[in-house]
Amino acid sequence: MTTAVVTGLGVVAPNGLGAEAFWSASLRGQDAIRSIRRFDVSSYPSKLAGEVHDFEASRHVPSRLIPQTDRMTQFALAAADWAIADSSVDTALSSQLEMGVITASASGGFDFGQRELQHLWHDGPDHVSAYMSFAWFYAVNTGQISIRHDLRGPTGVFVAEQAGGLVALDHARRVIRGGTSLVLAGGMDSSLGPYGMAAQVAGGQLSTRDDPAHAYLPFDRDATGHVPGEGGAILLVEDERRALARDARIYGEIAGYGSTFDPRPDSGRPSNLRRAIEVALADAGLTTADIAVVFADAAGAAELDRVEAHTLVELFGPHGVPVTAPKTMIGRLYSGGAPLDVVLALLALRAGVIPPTTRVTPGYDIDLVRGEPRPFTGTAALVLARGHHGFNSALVVRSRGKEDR
Amino acid sequence: MSDLTLPELVEIMRECAGEDESAGDSGGNIGDVDLEHLGYDSLALMEAAAAVKRTHRVQLADDALAEVRTLNQFVTAVNAASTAGR
Numbered sequence: 194m195t196t197a198v199v200t201g202l203g204v205v206a207p208n209g210l211g212a213e214a215f216w217s218a219s220l221r222g223q224d225a226i227r228s229i230r231r232f233d234v235s236s237y238p239s240k241l242a243g244e245v246h247d248f249e250a251s252r253h254v255p256s257r258l259i260p261q262t263d264r265m266t267q268f269a270l271a272a273a274d275w276a277i278a279d280s281s282v283d284t285a286l287s288s289q290l291e292m293g294v295i296t297a298s299a300s301g302g303f304d305f306g307q308r309e310l311q312h313l314w315h316d317g318p319d320h321v322s323a324y325m326s327f328a329w330f331y332a333v334n335t336g337q338i339s340i341r342h343d344l345r346g347p348t349g350v351f352v353a354e355q356a357g358g359l360v361a362l363d364h365a366r367r368v369i370r371g372g373t374s375l376v377l378a379g380g381m382d383s384s385l386g387p388y389g390m391a392a393q394v395a396g397g398q399l400s401t402r403d404d405p406a407h408a409y410l411p412f413d414r415d416a417t418g419h420v421p422g423e424g425g426a427i428l429l430v431e432d433e434r435r436a437l438a439r440d441a442r443i444y445g446e447i448a449g450y451g452s453t454f455d456p457r458p459d460s461g462r463p464s465n466l467r468r469a470i471e472v473a474l475a476d477a478g479l480t481t482a483d484i485a486v487v488f489a490d491a492a493g494a495a496e497l498d499r500v501e502a503h504t505l506v507e508l509f510g511p512h513g514v515p516v517t518a519p520k521t522m523i524g525r526l527y528s529g530g531a532p533l534d535v536v537l538a539l540l541a542l543r544a545g546v547i548p549p550t551t552r553v554t555p556g557y558d559i560d561l562v563r564g565e566p567r568p569f570t571g572t573a574a575l576v577l578a579r580g581h582h583g584f585n586s587a588l589v590v591r592s593r594g595k596e597d598r
Numbered sequence: 599m600s601d602l603t604l605p606e607l608v609e610i611m612r613e614c615a616g617e618d619e620s621a622g623d624s625g626g627n628i629g630d631v632d633l634e635h636l637g638y639d640s641l642a643l644m645e646a647a648a649a650v651k652r653t654h655r656v657q658l659a660d661d662a663l664a665e666v667r668t669l670n671q672f673v674t675a676v677n678a679a680s681t682a683g684r
Contacts, residue, residue: 257615259616260616261616319648319651323648324641326641
C-alpha cells in the first residue's frame with residue numbers, strides 16, 4: 194500500500210512563526226496566552242487568547258491577495274508557502290492534477306466578515322467588498338492555496354471544530370493512496386476579533402478567568418474551560434516513493450487514523466473516543482505498546498478531561514504512556530490545533546524529546562509531561578483531537594527509518 | 599464631478615485589489631496592458647467600479663464593465679457614462 198509521508202511543515206503559532214521557532218518555543222514551555230490586544234476586550238467575560246503578534250501579512254503574502262483575504266487565509270497562504278519551501282519540492286515538475294489541497298476550518302473568515310457587515314450596515318451595500326463573496330467562507334483557504342500554487346488535483350474542506358485538522362490530514366493520506374502525488378493539508382483558524390470572540394463566548398466553552406496562569410488547565414481538577422488561540426499548520430503530505438525518488442527529508446508517516454462520533458449527551462451512553470483510538474491503532478497495524486507518546490486533546494473542561502484521561506488509562510494503564518498537551522501554551526486553535534500537535538509529534542519522534550505541558554497539576558492517573566521537556570525513545574505517536582458536540586479523531590504518526598522502507 | 603484619470607484609477611486599483619506586481623514590466627504604458635497581465639480579475643474590476651461609484655458618482659453598467667480589458671478602457675467607459683449622465 195502507498196505510504197503517505199510528511200515532507201514539509203508550515204506553521205503559524207502564537208509562540209512561533211515557522212516550524213523551527215514553534216518547536217523551540219514549545220520545548221522551552223514558552224506561554225503565549227495573554228489579554229487580547231487587537232480590540233478593547235474589557236466588556237467580554239473572556240479576555241485571554243493565544244494571539245499571533247509577529248505576523249505581518251505584507252511580509253508573507255503577495256500584496257494582490259491581501260485585500261481579498263481574511264487573516265486566517267493569510268496564515269494559510271504563508272504556511273502553505275513555507276511547507277512547500279521546507280519540502281524543497283518543485284511543483285512545476287508534477288502534473289497539476291496530481292497535486293491537491295485539503296484543509297480544515299472551524300469558523301471561516303470572521304474578521305473579514307465583521308468588517309464587511311459593518312460596511313453594509315453603516316455605509317450601505319455599495320461599500321461591501323466584492324471579495325466578501327468568498328473571503329469569509331470556511332472553504333476559502335483550500336481555494337486560495339490551490340489557485341496560488343496551481344494545484345488542481347483532489348481538493349476538499351473539513352469542518353469538525355478541533356477534530357477537523359486530523360480529518361484533513363487523514364483525507365490527504367487517502368487521496369495519496371488513490372494516486373495523488375502530493376497534498377497540502379492541515380487547518381487554520383483565527384477568530385479573535387470582536388465578532389469572533391462574541392461567537393466563542395456564546396459557545397460557553399471559554400474560561401472566564403483573567404489570569405493567564407490559571408485560565409486553561411486541562412486535566413487539572415481546577416479546569417474551568419479553555420482559552421482560544423489562532424493559527425495552525427499546513428503540512429506537505431507526499432507519496433513516499435516520490436519523496437524517496439527526489440531524496441526528500443521525511444519527517445514521518447501518517448500511519449493510522451480513526452474517527453468516531455459521540456452519542457447524544459442525554460443518552461447515558463459513553464463517549465466513543467476509545468474506539469477512535471482503537472481504529473487508528475488497528476489502521477496503523479500497531480498496539481498501545483508501540484505508542485511512545487500521546488498528544489492529548491486537552492479540552493480543559495472537567496467532564497471532557499475525565500473522559501480523555503480515563504480512556505487513556507483504560508487503554509494504556511495508569512501512568513502507562515507519556516501524555517502531553519503543549520497547547521496549554523497557546524490555547525485551543527480549533528482546526529489549527531491538531532495539525533500543530535502533529536508537527537510537534539513528528540519533531541518529537543525525530544529529536545527524541547517530548548515538549549511539555551505548562552502550568553497543569555494533573556488530577557488523573559496519566560503520566561503528564563509537565564514543565565520540562567522529557568527525553569524518550571520510540572517510533573510512533575498518537576495525536577487526539579475532539580470537536581465540540583462529539584467529534585473524536587485519532588491519528589498515528591510514525592517515524593520512517595531506512596529499515597522501515 | 600471631474601473626469602476620472604488613469605493615475606486616479608491606478609491608485610483605486612491598488613487600494614482595492616492590491617499593488618500591481620507586473621507594472622514594472624509594462625514599459626510605463628500600464629493603461630494599455632491587458633488587465634489579466636496585470637493580475638486583475640473580474641472581482642478586482644467590480645471592486646474598482648464600486649470605488650469609482652463612491653468617489654466619482656458614476657455607475658458603470660455591468661455590460662459596459664464586462665467589455666473592459668484595460669485600465670484606459672475602464673477610464674474611457676467611466677467618463678463616457680459620466681458624460682451621458684450629465
